[in-house]
Every structure is written in C-alpha cells, then in structure tokens.
Amino acid sequence: MPEAILDDISHRRYNPLRGSWVLVSPHRTKRPWQGQQEAASKIELPQYDPSCYLCPGNKRAQGDVNPKYDKTFVFVNDFAAVKEQQAEYEPPVQDGCKADVSMSTMAKLMGGTALATRLLRAESTTGKCYVITFAPAHNVTLADMPAESILPVIDTWTKIYTSHVDPHSPLAQAAKSTTLPASTPNGNTQPNQQYRYMQIFENKGQAMGCSNPHPHGQIWTTTSLPEEPSIELQNLQQYRREQGGANLLEDYASLESEKGERTVFENASFWAGCPWWATWPFEIMVIAKKHKRALVDLDQQNQDDLAQVISEITRRYDNLFETSFPYSMGIHQAPLTGTNEEIEASHFHMHFYPPLLRSATVRKFLVGYEMMAEPQRDITPEQAAKRLRDCGGPLYRESLK
Amino acid sequence: MPEAILDDISHRRYNPLRGSWVLVSPHRTKRPWQGQQEAASKIELPQYDPSCYLCPGNKRAQGDVNPKYDKTFVFVNDFAAVKEQQAEYEPPVQDGCKADVSMSTMAKLMGGTALATRLLRAESTTGKCYVITFAPAHNVTLADMPAESILPVIDTWTKIYTSHVDPHSPLAQAAKSTTLPASTPNGNTQPNQQYRYMQIFENKGQAMGCSNPHPHGQIWTTTSLPEEPSIELQNLQQYRREQGGANLLEDYASLESEKGERTVFENASFWAGCPWWATWPFEIMVIAKKHKRALVDLDQQNQDDLAQVISEITRRYDNLFETSFPYSMGIHQAPLTGTNEEIEASHFHMHFYPPLLRSATVRKFLVGYEMMAEPQRDITPEQAAKRLRDCGGPLYRESLK
Numbered sequence: 001m002p003e004a005i006l007d008d009i010s011h012r013r014y015n016p017l018r019g020s021w022v023l024v025s026p027h028r029t030k031r032p033w034q035g036q037q038e039a040a041s042k043i044e045l046p047q048y049d050p051s052c053y054l055c056p057g058n059k060r061a062q063g064d065v066n067p068k069y070d071k072t073f074v075f076v077n078d079f080a081a082v083k084e085q086q087a088e089y090e091p092p093v094q095d096g097c098k099a100d101v102s103m104s105t106m107a108k109l110m111g112g113t114a115l116a117t118r119l120l121r122a123e124s125t126t127g128k129c130y131v132i133t134f135a136p137a138h139n140v141t142l143a144d145m146p147a148e149s150i151l152p153v154i155d156t157w158t159k160i161y162t163s164h165v166d167p168h169s170p171l172a173q174a175a176k177s178t179t180l181p182a183s184t185p186n187g188n189t190q191p192n193q194q195y196r197y198m199q200i201f202e203n204k205g206q207a208m209g210c211s212n213p214h215p216h217g218q219i220w221t222t223t224s225l226p227e228e229p230s231i232e233l234q235n236l237q238q239y240r241r242e243q244g245g246a247n248l249l250e251d252y253a254s255l256e257s258e259k260g261e262r263t264v265f266e267n268a269s270f271w272a273g274c275p276w277w278a279t280w281p282f283e284i285m286v287i288a289k290k291h292k293r294a295l296v297d298l299d300q301q302n303q304d305d306l307a308q309v310i311s312e313i314t315r316r317y318d319n320l321f322e323t324s325f326p327y328s329m330g331i332h333q334a335p336l337t338g339t340n341e342e343i344e345a346s347h348f349h350m351h352f353y354p355p356l357l358r359s360a361t362v363r364k365f366l367v368g369y370e371m372m373a374e375p376q377r378d379i380t381p382e383q384a385a386k387r388l389r390d391c392g393g394p395l396y397r398e399s400l401k
Numbered sequence: 402m403p404e405a406i407l408d409d410i411s412h413r414r415y416n417p418l419r420g421s422w423v424l425v426s427p428h429r430t431k432r433p434w435q436g437q438q439e440a441a442s443k444i445e446l447p448q449y450d451p452s453c454y455l456c457p458g459n460k461r462a463q464g465d466v467n468p469k470y471d472k473t474f475v476f477v478n479d480f481a482a483v484k485e486q487q488a489e490y491e492p493p494v495q496d497g498c499k500a501d502v503s504m505s506t507m508a509k510l511m512g513g514t515a516l517a518t519r520l521l522r523a524e525s526t527t528g529k530c531y532v533i534t535f536a537p538a539h540n541v542t543l544a545d546m547p548a549e550s551i552l553p554v555i556d557t558w559t560k561i562y563t564s565h566v567d568p569h570s571p572l573a574q575a576a577k578s579t580t581l582p583a584s585t586p587n588g589n590t591q592p593n594q595q596y597r598y599m600q601i602f603e604n605k606g607q608a609m610g611c612s613n614p615h616p617h618g619q620i621w622t623t624t625s626l627p628e629e630p631s632i633e634l635q636n637l638q639q640y641r642r643e644q645g646g647a648n649l650l651e652d653y654a655s656l657e658s659e660k661g662e663r664t665v666f667e668n669a670s671f672w673a674g675c676p677w678w679a680t681w682p683f684e685i686m687v688i689a690k691k692h693k694r695a696l697v698d699l700d701q702q703n704q705d706d707l708a709q710v711i712s713e714i715t716r717r718y719d720n721l722f723e724t725s726f727p728y729s730m731g732i733h734q735a736p737l738t739g740t741n742e743e744i745e746a747s748h749f750h751m752h753f754y755p756p757l758l759r760s761a762t763v764r765k766f767l768v769g770y771e772m773m774a775e776p777q778r779d780i781t782p783e784q785a786a787k788r789l790r791d792c793g794g795p796l797y798r799e800s801l802k
C-alpha cells in the first residue's frame with residue numbers, strides 16, 4: 001500500500017458511491033472484548049426437515065404446498081412487506097378554512113396544516129415480494145455449493161428481473177435475448193403493474209435476522225426507488241456527467257484490479273474485494289469489470305464468472321473463522337424503469353455486509369457512535385482483503401467430513 | 402390520527418431532518434418469528450464489582466486508578482478510536498511523470514494516479530474520546546435513577562462540552578455563564594486543539610455492543626464533522642433559509658405537542674415521542690421546545706426538565722417488556738466551532754435507538770433490505786408511542802424488590 005501510514009493512524013475514507021465517509025481506527029483492534037458473544041453456528045442440520053416451509057414438498061404458512069423442486073424455487077412471500085393491492089392513499093393537501101372560525105384560530109389552523117403538510121409527509125408504496133430457495137437441500141449454503149449449482153440461482157434472479165423490466169426501457173432489448181421467465185417454477189412471478197425497482201438480497205445466519213437456515217434469498221419489488229439505490233444512482237449519474245460518460249464503478253474496478261491490495265478474488269468478468277471505503281470488517285463488493293447495467297446484460301461467460309465469484313467469496317468467508325459466516329448480501333443494478341440516463345449510469349454490483357470481526361463469536365457492533373455520528377471500523381480494508389485472499393481453497397468443513 | 406388508513410397500508414414516510422425515507426409495513430407485525438432470541442438481561446449484579454474498570458477505586462486497563470467518585474466520573478478512553486496526536490498524513494497529489502517512460506505508459510500512469518486521487522480519498526482525523534460513568538453503583542441504569550441523580554450527568558456533559566467550545570464561536574458567550582469545567586473529576590478534559598464536533602452517546606445492553614453493565618456513556622470529539630450531524634445540519638440550515646429563520650425541529654416539536662398522537666412524554670422544556678419517520682420500533686426523539694443550540698443554552702429549569710425526560714423515557718422503556726431495555730442514545734447539538742449560520746441553525750435534541758420489537762428477547766433486525774435498499778419498520782410510530790405513553794409509573798423492578 002502506497003500510504004502505509006494509513007495502517008497506523010486514525011483517518012476517514014470517502015465512499016464516492018454513497019457520497020459518505022467512514023472513520024478508520026486501525027490501532028483499535030487491540031481493544032479487549034468482554035461483550036456479547038454470538039452463538040456459533042450449528043452445522044448439524046438434516047438434509048430434509050419436515051417442519052421447514054422451504055423444503056421441497058412441504059406446506060407453507062398460508063397452506064400452499066412447495067413442489068418437489070430440484071434446483072431453485074420461487075414463490076410470493078407469505079408475509080410480504082409490500083403488497084400488490086391496497087387501499088388508496090392521497091396525501092393531505094392544505095384545506096381552506098371554515099367560515100365560522102376566528103382569524104387567529106384560522107391562522108393557527110392554517111399554520112398547523114401547512115406545518116403538517118411540510119413535516120408529516122407520507123406516500124403509498126405497493127410492490128411484490130418473493131422468496132427464492134437456492135437449493136432443495138436444507139443443510140447447504142452458497143459456500144457448500146459448487147459454481148455449477150450457483151448458476152441456476154443467477155438464472156432465476158435474471159428471469160425474475162427480466163419479467164419485471166419496463167418493456168419501453170432501453171433494458172428491454174437486452175431482456176428479450178434472455179430466456180423467457182415462463183420456465184420459472186411457480187407461475188406467479190408476473191407483476192400486474194410496472195414497478196420501479198427490484199432489490200434482490202440474502203440474509204444468512206441468525207446474527208443477520210435470518211429465521212430459517214434453508215438456503216434462500218428474497219426479492220422485494222416496489223413502486224418507489226429505495227434510499228440506497230437512489231443515493232448510488234445520483235452519484236453514478238454525476239460521475240458519468242463529469243467524466244465524459246465514464247462509469248464510476250467500472251473505473252474503480254479497473255483501478256483496484258491493477259493495485260491488487262484490496263482484491264480478494266477476480267476473474268475475467270468481475271473484481272471482488274474489500275472496498276477502500278468498507279464499513280463492515282470483512283465487507284466485500286463484487287463489481288462487473290465491463291459496463292453491465294443489470295443482470296440482463298450478463299452473457300453466459302459473465303454468468304459463469306459470477307457463479308465462480310459468489311462461490312469463492314462465500315467459501316472464503318466460511319474458511320476465515322471456520323464457521324458458517326453470517327452476512328447480508330444484495331444486488332444493485334438498473335431500476336426496472338427510469339430515464340435513459342439512470343439506466344445507462346447504472347452498473348451491476350453486489351454488496352456483502354458480514355458482521356463478524358474477530359472470531360466466529362465476536363462481531364462488530366455498529367451502534368452508538370456509528371448510529372449517531374459516523375460508521376467506524378477497526379481493521380483496515382487492506383488487512384481484511386489480505387486475510388480473505390489467503391483463505392481460499394476447499395471449504396474447511398470438507399476435511400471434517 | 403387523521404390518516405387512519407396509514408395504519409393498514411404499506412407506505413413510506415419522509416424524514417426532513419435527514420432527507421431520507423423509511424418504509425412502513427403495519428400489517429407485517431403478524432409475521433411469526435423463529436429466529437435469534439436475545440438473552441434476557443441479568444438484573445442480579447452486585448452494587449460494587451471488584452473486576453469492573455468503572456467502579457470507584459478500581460484499576461483500569463492502562464494502570465490508572467479511578468477515584469472514589471460519588472456522582473459521575475470522566476476519563477480519557479483507554480482504547481480511543483481517535484487520538485490527540487498521531488503521525489502527519491498528506492493525501493497524495495497527482496505527480497508529474499518521470500522522463501524515461503513511454504507516452505502510453507505515462508498516460509496509463511497519469512490515468513491511474515488521477516483515478517486514485519479521485520476514488521481513493523482519505524483524510525487524517527484526530528480527536529479525544531472520553532468515558533463518563535453515570536453513577537458509582539455498578540448495578541443501576543438511568544432507568545433506576547431518579548431525575549435528581551440524572552442531573553449530575555447532564556451537568557458533566559455540559560461542562561465537557563463547554564470546555565471544548567471555540568472561544569470565538571457565538572456559543573462562547575453562553576458557555577461563559579456555565580459553571581467552569583475545573584470541577585470536572587479527573588483534570589484531563591481540556592482539549593489541546595480546537596475540535597469540530599463532540600458526539601455524546603450511550604450504548605446500553607449487550608445487544609447494543611456494550612461490554613460493561615456499569616452505567617456509563619462515551620464522548621468522542623473529532624477534528625471532522627461526522628456524517629449524521631453533518632446531514633442534519635445541512636437540512637436544518639436549508640429549512641432556516643427557506644422558512645425565514647424558523648427552526649425545523651422547533652416547528653416539529655410544536656406540531657407534535659399539539660397533535661399528541663406520537664407523544665410519549667413532555668414537560669415545559671422538551672417534547673419526547675416517536676417521530677413520524679422513526680426507523681427503530683420504539684425509537685424516541687427528545688426535542689427542545691424553544692430554540693436551544695446546545696447544552697450551554699440550557700438554564701437550570703431546562704436541565705431539570707431534561708433530567709425528568711431522560712428518567713421518564715428510560716423507565717418506560719424498561720417497563721414496556723419488563724426488562725433492562727437495550728438502546729443507543731446520543732445528543733445532537735451545535736458543532737464546537739463553525740459558521741454563525743451552522744451554529745444558529747443547530748437545535749438541541751436526543752435520539753434513542755432501541756432494537757427490541759416484540760418482547761425482551763425478540764428484536765428487529767435492520768439487515769438485508771434495510772442495508773441494501775431502505776429502512777423498514779413494522780408497527781407504526783403512533784402505535785409505538787401509545788404503548789410507551791401507557792407504561793409510565795414506577796419502574797417494574799421496584800415492585801419485585
């Protein structure tokens with residue numbers, strides 16, 4: 001690292017994708033820890049669990065029965081955070097006043113209404129939430145799955161994304177060349193209206209609020225563009241304008257691939273590493289090396305490469321502390337509908353946010369200072385990347401079998 | 402609530418203080434929970450713990466011995482995230498090229514350097530971190546302490562803040578009328594340079610990364626203005642400009658105090674309630690009703706009222722699920738130094754971010770969707786406020802004694 005001094009001093013690093021800062025305190029790793037310990041993961045799960053609502057052939061909460069699927073399976077979330085249909089909501093507009101109130105009461109009422117309109121703003125959101133299982137076996141995770149078995153997951157994500165893309169969007173052409181979504185298990189994946197954004201993500205492990213170990217992820221699709229993709233999209237668009245059409249993340253991936261010190265793994269299509277501005281101790285970003293707006297832009301080689309990257313990352317995570325490594329991961333890509341500028345400025349990437357810091361049981365808490373003031377990290381991204389780079393190879397559990 | 406429909410439909414609410422949105426899914430509380438359970442808090446602690454580094458008379462990590470304090474005690478954090486002194490760091494500037502490299506290599510090098518300068522930005526941060534104990538007894542929390550015993554905590558916060566205020570700032574005049582910091586225990590609370598911001602906060606409970614139950618908080622003071630206060634300050638300044646000098650939070654507190662449906666507790670000086678845009682299930686904001694820029698602006702009556710509010714909130718939190726309620730809380734106020742506009746637009750307020758959702762052991766996880774896309778909550782702020790309003794009265798533990 002050219003600025004070796006950053007290994008020793010407190011400093012802030014800038015995240016150009018979010019336009020935000022993170023505080024880095026490398027000397028702080030020496031701090032003793034006497035706080036909460038995470039439960040180490042139980043790896044002794046059956047391959048089929050009759051009480052699991054995700055296993056093939058089992059019954060779910062609302063009574064539906066899962067098919068005997070052999071790769072992935074998609075269904076509409078039984079406890080969705082947003083729904084396709086709901087009662088209409090019209091945000092209040094400032095009313096005129098009734099004639100029989102005194103002027104001062106009227107002024108107060110008007111003032112109160114104006115204030116309320118300004119400070120108590122809400123808007124209705126509808127959408128569709130899916131659950132996607134990654135494999136029929138109850139007791140595997142992405143880390144246990146070879147790249148070939150991760151490929152159907154990528155394929156399913158791509159099909160769902162494709163079936164939700166605005167037919168008038170510049171993405172629609174690319175979407176056409178993708179296999180049609182008809183082959184997706186459980187037909188109910190056609191939206192009945194045009195949504196704005198699709199968030200694909202996975203919560204893995206109890207520490208990340210996951211309540212079922214069966215390998216699965218979620219897909220929330222909404223009429224609104226959520227906060228994080230919206231912030232990123234603004235910065236991507238600004239960079240594109242300022243740098244004559246260049247893409248921030250494409251530039252960043254090429255810079256990192258050349259430098260190498262924050263690289264965890266890379267192949268022809270993707271760079272994966274701990275970003276300069278990482279918040280979580282072992283945070284990883286996966287970035288397409290060439291400009292790809294969304295899943296629909298990935299060709300067969302890119303899909304194979306993505307499967308390999310996901311396999312390499314999740315395996316290294318598990319190897320690091322010899323535990324089933326908890327994380328939340330998600331895909332950021334072009335909105336389902338948007339301006340041409342928004343869609344062309346979008347760049348396919350994934351974030352992995354894992355909470356563990358020192359061992360299978362000691363995590364980093366982003367609490368007090370982090371919530372009130374600014375994210376703070378202890379080990380540097382370069383130190384984290386080195387450790388992850390160095391723990392490739394077979395999954396540690398393999399040798400225990 | 403005028404818009405009763407918001408109790409039933411998914412919607413987003415706008416946070417004008419942060420300029421951000423939160424997704425509200427009221428129907429989602431019906432979701433069953435089979436995930437991680439928090440450990441219920443052990444309330445059987447001794448009043449004095451010989452192995453606690455915060456108890457009076459005990460030795461700390463670096464060998465210092467705590468005085469036999471009887472109210473609060475302040476010392477410089479033995480494992481500080483930022484330090485007063487460290488090696489100098491000059492961010493790299495783009496270099497000229499050596500003469501003997503070919504044009505294309507030069508272009509590449511220049512390009513690489515320019516990219517690095519643009520995308521790998523860092524800045525040095527120094528500062529001073531303090532720990533403040535709230536009471537000598539090892540086994541109490543703010544919830545156990547009557548308002549009179551919380552007063553010395555407010556007094557100590559005020560003194561430390563005062564002793565760090567820029568003597569040329571418009572706050573300095575107010576600071577002069579505050580009791581001098583000389584009486585603060587442990588003399589080492591004078592900064593040796595002018596810092597920009599002071600973040601006062603408390604992490605309570607193991608679920609919030611707190612590693613020692615002895616009642617205490619922290620104070621991190623830095624040369625930089627951290628992310629959150631910086632975002633808030635921009636919005637406070639903009640509102641002030643657009644609304645002819647009005648203060649967003651003063652307006653908001655008066656609106657909420659009139660409406661009442663999100664109020665948990667209020668007195669002459671402060672409104673406390675679940676804000677319209679709350680993210681955490683039982684999140685509370687405490688807002689000064691009259692314009693107060695910082696702790697130095699609080700008179701004796703305001704300080705008494707603040708002690709009462711803190712006591713009322715923390716007690717209600719514990720009563721809600723009959724447990725020692727974990728949270729992170731912090732104070733936002735004027736920067737220690739800044740433009741007149743920044744200082745006049747600042748408004749004293751506190752945030753309480755507690756993670757519990759349904760019981761002493763079931764928390765809300767802000768994970769996958771929340772990290773990748775947008776914070777999401779289940780119960781509405783109005784429902785949360787009602788429950789907290791209704792559980793005032795003596796601390797539940799009192800009757801168990």
Ligand SMILES: O=P(O)(O)O[C@H]1O[C@H](CO)[C@@H](O)[C@H](O)[C@H]1O
Pocket residue numbers: 364365366367368369370376604609610611612
């Ligand atoms: O300083 P403490 O209490 O040891 O540590 C706790 O609070 C800090 C400030 O919010 C966080 O950075 C740590 O992750 C957390 O464990």
Ligand SMILES: O=P(O)(O)O[C@H]1O[C@H](CO)[C@@H](O)[C@H](O)[C@H]1O
Pocket residue numbers: 203208209210211765766767768769770771777
């Ligand atoms: O939907 P799940 O897996 O039951 O729930 C989990 O993920 C959701 C989306 O990230 C969060 O809102 C929940 O707090 C979390 O427990």
